[in-house]
Amino acid sequence: MNVKKILYLLTFLVAGLVFASSTEGQQKPEKYNPVPDIMHHISDSHSWHFWGEGENSVSISLPIILLDNGLKVFSSAKFGHHEDEVAEVDGNYYKLYHNKIYKTDAAGTLNMHEDHPTNAKPLDFSITKVVAQMLLAAVILILIAFATRGSYKKSQVPSGIARFIEPLIIFVRDEIALQNIGSVKYKRFVPYLVTLFLFIWLMNILGLLPGSANVTGNIAFTMIMAVLTFIIVNVNGRKTYWSHIFDPLGNNMPWAGKLLVYVILVPVEILGMFTKPIALMIRLFANMTAGHIVILSLVSLIFIMQSYAVAPVSVALTLFINVLEVLVAALQAYIFTLLTALFIGMAVEEPHHAH
Numbered sequence: 377m378n379v380k381k382i383l384y385l386l387t388f389l390v391a392g393l394v395f396a397s398s399t400e401g402q403q404k405p406e407k408y409n410p411v412p413d414i415m416h417h418i419s420d421s422h423s424w425h426f427w428g429e430g431e432n433s434v435s436i437s438l439p440i441i442l443l444d445n446g447l448k449v450f451s452s453a454k455f456g457h458h459e460d461e462v463a464e465v466d467g468n469y470y471k472l473y474h475n476k477i478y479k480t481d482a483a484g485t486l487n488m489h490e491d492h493p494t495n496a497k498p499l500d501f502s503i504t505k506v507v508a509q510m511l512l513a514a515v516i517l518i519l520i521a522f523a524t525r526g527s528y529k530k531s532q533v534p535s536g537i538a539r540f541i542e543p544l545i546i547f548v549r550d551e552i553a554l555q556n557i558g559s560v561k562y563k564r565f566v567p568y569l570v571t572l573f574l575f576i577w578l579m580n581i582l583g584l585l586p587g588s589a590n591v592t593g594n595i596a597f598t599m600i601m602a603v604l605t606f607i608i609v610n611v612n613g614r615k616t617y618w619s620h621i622f623d624p625l626g627n628n629m630p631w632a633g634k635l636l637v638y639v640i641l642v643p644v645e646i647l648g649m650f651t652k653p654i655a656l657m658i659r660l661f662a663n664m665t666a667g668h669i670v671i672l673s674l675v676s677l678i679f680i681m682q683s684y685a686v687a688p689v690s691v692a693l694t695l696f697i698n699v700l701e702v703l704v705a706a707l708q709a710y711i712f713t714l715l716t717a718l719f720i721g722m723a724v725e726e727p728h729h730a731h
Contacts, residue, residue, distance in 0.1 A: 410676035418590045418668050420475055421505045422452040426587040438508055442477065444468060444498035452502075460484075470498070477502075506597065509589040513578045517571070548573050548713065556717040561724045565717070568608065573713040576601070580664060580705030584698065592708070593665035595657070602653035605716045610649065613723040621645040652719055656712060663708050667701045 424436040437453035440463075454463035455472050462484040463470045471480045478495040480486060486493040503511075520537055527538035534542045548570045553562040579591045591597050624641050674694045678687050 408676070408679040408682070410673065410680065414669060414672045414676070417672060418593050418665055420589070420594060422455070422472065422475065422477075422502055424505050424508060424587075424589075438505065439503045440477070441501040441503065442470070442498040443501065444479070448498070475504075476500075505589040506591050506594050509582060509591050510579070510597070513575060513582060513591075516578060517574060520574075544574065545570050552710075552714055552717045556714065557721040557724065558726070560726065565608075565720055569713050569717055572601070572716060573709050576660070576712055577706055577709035580708060581702070583664065583668070584701055584705065590664065590668050592660055593668055595661050598657045598661040601660070601712070602657035605656060605719060606650075606653040608716075609652075609719045609723045612720065614725070616725060617723045621649065652715075656715055660708055660712055663704060667697070667704060671697050671701070 422440060423438055426434045426436075428434050437451045440448070440450050440452050440454075442448040442465075445468075446466075448465050448468065450463065450465050454465075455461050460472070462480060462482065464482070469480050469482055469484070470477050471484045471486065472478075473486060473493055476497065477500055478486060478493050478497055480495055486495055488494070520541060523536065524534075524538040524541045527535050549562075549566050552573075553566050553569050557565055576592060579597075582588050583590050583592060622642060622645070624645060625637065671694055674690050674697065677690045
């Protein structure tokens with residue numbers, strides 16, 4: 377009975393909010409669709425937009441770098457405020473469609489086939505919003521590194537930013553690298569793991585700021601991070617690592633008896649080499665993207681309901697999720713670094729000798 381009462385109460389509450397959102401008269405306003413705005417926020421862009429619309433918008437035009445019968449470099453401002461104008465460069469015409477650049481004519485004609493342009497696309501090496509924020513994060517990390525180094529030149533007792541960075545480095549070294557790689561090999565991987573942890577964490581934090589890019593929610597970024605882990609793991613793999621993949625049963629059985637088992641085991645082990653970095657890629661991408669979508673969806677409730685009554689609840693939930701995302705930012709950096717160290721430890725593990 378209590379469950380039914382709660383359901384009835386929620387039903388009446390939602391009905392009241394919908395009724396409050398209706399305007400006077402029988403004409404119903406057009407419903408707000410939050411999907412385009414949410415997808416625009418979490419996707420990449422050739423300009424860095426902060427706020428405002430049209431000519432009153434505040435944004436930074438980023439450089440467009442194309443390889444199309446030679447190098448073409450120009451500003452994204454050529455595409456206009458709404459990125460729907462035709463950019464003319466050296467007699468060639470280009471137009472943006474869903475953040476992709478297509479070759480076109482002076483009128484900006486796009487030949488569509490099932491909502492996809494069939495126009496030729498030049499090779500795009502542009503500095504997009506995601507790339508610009510990655511470069512910004514790299515500069516911040518370099519400045520932090522030099523500031524920390526300068527602190528230790530003055531005194532062995534850390535001061536300033538070094539007091540914050542030192543515990544993080546010790547944590548990654550002792551609790552992640554040492555525990556998962558082992559005391560013999562861990563030191564050579566500590567610089568990479570520390571950089572990986574700080575870079576992903578900084579990217580996650582920057583992504584929570586208004587007007588910033590959702591870098592770790594970009595599948596291309598997480599793929600590159602996973603590819604780096606894949607390369608480091610397999611380049612440093614010892615003989616025992618590769619023998620476990622291609623000869624998982626060892627010498628416990630004669631080849632005639634284990635051939636049938638190997639037909640199943642070896643492909644599974646080879647597939648496991650690729651599923652591990654894929655899991656790293658998907659986990660970071662999905663968690664950070666989900667957080668942004670939830671926050672934007674809660675804010676969109678105000679415009680969907682078109683009622684001030686929803687605003688306090690929407691804002692309160694948004695602030696709660698935003699604070700939770702600050703914790704998730706550190707947690708996802710930790711998990712990515714931890715699993716990377718675990719995979720490296722499996723690859724460089726010393727052989728066990730039976731006594």
